[in-house]
Amino acid sequence: MRGGTTREGKSAETEPARTWSRPPSIQGGLTAPATTIPATTNPARREWILFLRRLARRRTALFGLIVVMLVVVAALGAPLIAAYDPTEQNITDRLKPPGSLDTAGRAHVLGTDHLGRDIMARVLYGARPALMVGFAAVAISGVLGMMVGLFSGYFGGRIDDVFMRLADIQLAFPFILLAIAVIGVLGPSLPVIIVVIGVSSWVVYARVVRGAVLSLREREFVQAAHALGSRDGRILLRHILPNAFTPWLVVATLDMARVIVIESALSFLGLGVQPPTPTWGGMLADGRVYISTAWWLATFPGLAILVTVLGINLFGDGLRDTLDPRLKL
Amino acid sequence: MRIYLARRLAQALLVLLGVSFIVFFILYLTGDPALILLPPDASAEDVQKFRETMGFNDPFVVQYGRFLAGALRGDFGQSVRHGEPAFNLVVERMPATFELAGAALLVALGLAIPAGIVSAVRRNTLVDYVSTVVALLGQSMPTFWLGIMLILVFSVQFNLLPSSGRGSLEHLVLPAITLGLFTTARITRLTRSGMLEVLSQDYIRTARAKGVSDPPVVWKHALKNAAIPIVTIVGIELGTLLGGSVITETIFAWPGVGRLSVQAIYNRDYPVVQAAVFLLSSTFVLVNLVVDVVYTYLDPRIRLR
Numbered sequence: 001m002r003g004g005t006t007r008e009g010k011s012a013e014t015e016p017a018r019t020w021s022r023p024p025s026i027q028g029g030l031t032a033p034a035t036t037i038p039a040t041t042n043p044a045r046r047e048w049i050l051f052l053r054r055l056a057r058r059r060t061a062l063f064g065l066i067v068v069m070l071v072v073v074a075a076l077g078a079p080l081i082a083a084y085d086p087t088e089q090n091i092t093d094r095l096k097p098p099g100s101l102d103t104a105g106r107a108h109v110l111g112t113d114h115l116g117r118d119i120m121a122r123v124l125y126g127a128r129p130a131l132m133v134g135f136a137a138v139a140i141s142g143v144l145g146m147m148v149g150l151f152s153g154y155f156g157g158r159i160d161d162v163f164m165r166l167a168d169i170q171l172a173f174p175f176i177l178l179a180i181a182v183i184g185v186l187g188p189s190l191p192v193i194i195v196v197i198g199v200s201s202w203v204v205y206a207r208v209v210r211g212a213v214l215s216l217r218e219r220e221f222v223q224a225a226h227a228l229g230s231r232d233g234r235i236l237l238r239h240i241l242p243n244a245f246t247p248w249l250v251v252a253t254l255d256m257a258r259v260i261v262i263e264s265a266l267s268f269l270g271l272g273v274q275p276p277t278p279t280w281g282g283m284l285a286d287g288r289v290y291i292s293t294a295w296w297l298a299t300f301p302g303l304a305i306l307v308t309v310l311g312i313n314l315f316g317d318g319l320r321d322t323l324d325p326r327l328k329l
Numbered sequence: 330m331r332i333y334l335a336r337r338l339a340q341a342l343l344v345l346l347g348v349s350f351i352v353f354f355i356l357y358l359t360g361d362p363a364l365i366l367l368p369p370d371a372s373a374e375d376v377q378k379f380r381e382t383m384g385f386n387d388p389f390v391v392q393y394g395r396f397l398a399g400a401l402r403g404d405f406g407q408s409v410r411h412g413e414p415a416f417n418l419v420v421e422r423m424p425a426t427f428e429l430a431g432a433a434l435l436v437a438l439g440l441a442i443p444a445g446i447v448s449a450v451r452r453n454t455l456v457d458y459v460s461t462v463v464a465l466l467g468q469s470m471p472t473f474w475l476g477i478m479l480i481l482v483f484s485v486q487f488n489l490l491p492s493s494g495r496g497s498l499e500h501l502v503l504p505a506i507t508l509g510l511f512t513t514a515r516i517t518r519l520t521r522s523g524m525l526e527v528l529s530q531d532y533i534r535t536a537r538a539k540g541v542s543d544p545p546v547v548w549k550h551a552l553k554n555a556a557i558p559i560v561t562i563v564g565i566e567l568g569t570l571l572g573g574s575v576i577t578e579t580i581f582a583w584p585g586v587g588r589l590s591v592q593a594i595y596n597r598d599y600p601v602v603q604a605a606v607f608l609l610s611s612t613f614v615l616v617n618l619v620v621d622v623v624y625t626y627l628d629p630r631i632r633l634r
Contacts, residue, residue, distance in 0.1 A: 168340060169347035171565075176572040177590065177609060178351070181602050184594035185358050261471050265576055268473050269591060281473075288477050288580070292485045299481075302474030310469035 054322050061318020067311025075127035082121035083107070087276045090116035095294045111296040113286060119296065122278040123304050129273040130280060130308065133194055133263040134256045140198025142252045145205020150236055150244070152206065153213025160210075167203045175200060176262065180271060188271045197259055208251050212244040246323045253316035257309045264305050280305050333625065341618045346397075348610045352603045353396045357389070400607060406600035410593070415600035419586055419608050425495055426585035426609075429577065430570040432501050433509035434563070441513045442559070445520025449528060450547055460517060467514030472573055476507040476580040493582035508577040512566045519562055523555035530554075557624075564620030568613045 056062055074081065083106050090112070093102055098111040098119075110119040152160040179196050186192050216222060217240070225235050266272040267281030275282060280301040287297030371379070380386050384395060399405065405415040448460045483503060484492035491500050527533065528551055536550050575587035582588070586605050593601035 165340070165343060166347075169344045171568075175568075176575055177587075177606055180575060180591065180594060181355050181606050182358065184602070185355055185599070257469065264471055265473060268471075268576065269579065271594075281471075284474060284477065291477060291481055295481055298474070298477045302471065302478065305471050305474060306466070306469055309471070310466065313465065313469050 051322065055318060058318040058322065060314050064311045064314025064318060067307060068315055071127050071308045071311065072131065074124050075131050078124040078128065082124045084118035084121040086117065086121040086125040086278045088117060092116065095290065098296050110300045113297050114290060119300055122283055123300050126278045126280040126283060126301060126304065129277060130260050130263055133197065134260045136194040137197040137201065137259045138252050138256050140194065141201035142205055142248065145202035146209050146248055148202060148206040149209025150213055150241065153210040154217060154236055154240065163206065167206060170200065170203045176265065179262065179266065180269065183266065183271045188274060190273055193263065193266060193272060197262060201255060204251050204255065205248060208247045209244050212247050213240055216240050216243050250316060250320045250323060253312060253319055257312040257316065260309055261305065334622065337618060337621055341614050344614050345611060348607060349397055349400055350393065352607045353393050356599050356603060405604035408598055408601045410596045410598045415604040418589065418601055419604045422584060422586045422589050425583060426574050426587060429504055429508060429574055429583060429585060430567065432505035433512065433570050434567070436505050436509035437512040437516055441516035442520050445517045446524055446547065446552065448521040449524035452525065464514040464517040467510050470510065472507055472511060473576050473580055475510055476577060479503045479507060495584055504577050504581040504583055508570060508573050511573070512569060515566065516559060516562065519558060520555065523558055524551055527551045527554045560620065560624055564617045567616050571609050571613055
């Protein structure tokens with residue numbers, strides 16, 4: 001590092017110096033001091049351990065990961081954690097404030113809604129559609145974008161032109177409007193929502209992967225593979241894809257946060273997963289009507305979205321800073 | 330320069346063509362538009378006649394061509410619900426949406442740029458931490474929840490600001506903050522990281538070394554260079570704002586295109602949906618074209634690409 005005695009702001013890195021990190025360990029196991037690792041571990045595993053250690057040193061990223069895990073546990077374990085059935089109505093216990101007890105002495109920790117349903121249970125179960133849409137849509141757009149990026153970057157030429165113009169068209173749409181229009185026409189259901197979000201979100205992945213492939217294509221190990229007579233398919237799968245995976249993963253993580261917000265926005269508008277399945281957005285839409293008399297209806301599902309999305313964003317930011325600090329997202 | 334402009338214009342036209350195709354396809358997806366446009370008690374004979382006169386029996390390409398020709402003339406058909414031309418309905422509500430999006434953008438730029446600069450200059454101080462955390466929260470908060478919470482606090486609890494409708498400046502405050510929040514958060518983070526990068530450059534050190542005091546270094550030397558990515562993102566964020574208006578307008582009963590299109594979807598009023606999506610997308614394409622042209626003046630390197 002040059003000019004060690006300059007005043008504040010000498011480093012452009014966005015993180016304080018104590019969270020020291022270097023770009024991905026994937027770029028070569030050479031960075032690892034061999035002495036710190038048991039000799040028995042294979043190189044790939046060693047890199048993973050190093051990467052995890054580095055990630056764990058970023059406290060905010062670790063915090064984000066823990067939050068996300070808790071949400072996943074809440075979604076999977078909802079039947080065990082919740083004291084009530086999320087769709088069980090109880091007209092005598094309508095709009096009870098948080099902490100009220102029902103006749104059986106059980107507590108409505110977060111209160112009840114306008115139909116006397118337990119909000120705690122609904123918030124827990126509401127994590128399910130959110131995560132399901134999040135994972136599935138990201139899987140679709142991620143795979144699509146990865147393929148487009150690989151082909152576009154590797155083969156270039158006409159294929160590249162066509163895909164990148166398509167990407168421009170896609171980006172010219174105010175996305176949520178398009179999603180609303182298509183879902184409104186096709187009718188809201190889980191598969192439709194997943195496919196619409198998934199198919200329309202490939203652009204960022206494609207651009208990032210394409211960028212990575214463009215530079216990888218010229219690297220020695222790819223040229224060597226060419227010289228050895230490897231076919232294009234093998235080079236793409238074996239040599240390029242693993243190295244383009246890092247930026248892809250960062251995009252996928254941060255995109256998941258965006259998809260969850262979109263899912264809840266759609267259910268808020270009544271175009272998401274339909275009742276009686278509890279959704280955070282749907283609960284917010286219900287709660288909005290009672291905003292002047294029962295604040296807890298709209299507050300808790302919103303907090304659930306906020307916490308989940310914040311957790312994913314923190315983790316994604318940490319992932320980016322650990323793996324690829326130059327990635328601008 | 331001229332070549333660049335021509336290429337950029339051709340690209341915008343191509344994008345608009347793509348937009349028109351998708352908008353047309355929306356109606357095509359519904360299956361049989363005759364069943365939607367006609368009252369449910371229409372006889373099979375009437376349906377057949379209607380299909381013939383409306384040209385729904387023609388090949389796909391012919392139908393698309395007709396739609397495109399109509400769209401270019403501003404003819405998207407009659408609104409099923411209101412009995413008026415869909416185009417007029419949408420255009421009437423455009424000023425409200427632009428007003429809201431413009432106000433949100435002002436809020437965002439007015440808050441984000443100073444916050445980002447202070448954050449970068451006073452890096453790792455309390456101010457920086459607070460602004461970073463607020464930006465992170467802002468980026469993670471669903472707009473519709475923020476809107477409801479703002480209504481809860483400012484309209485229900487303290488009765489300070491109106492919660493719905495359009496008219497006075499007071500009506501604009503809550504919707505503009507709600508819509509602008511996400512953009513504010515994004516631009517804050519972008520300004521901070523951009524400024525940090527620029528502040529570590531050699532020419533900044535040179536300026537300081539030759540004795541230029543702090544404020545001019547930050548405002549003149551650094552900000553100008555950090556502004557370039559901010560200008561780009563303003564164009565992209567406008568798409569977020571136009572799209573986000575759908576939800577913000579619904580919450581605050583703001584009489585704009587977003588609310589109109591949500592209602593049109595509920596009413597299955599597809600000509601209005603098509604006109605709204607097409608016109609909002611076109612606005613977005615146009616704004617981005619302008620941003621790109623402005624951009625080439627700011628950063629001459631772009632022209633050489």
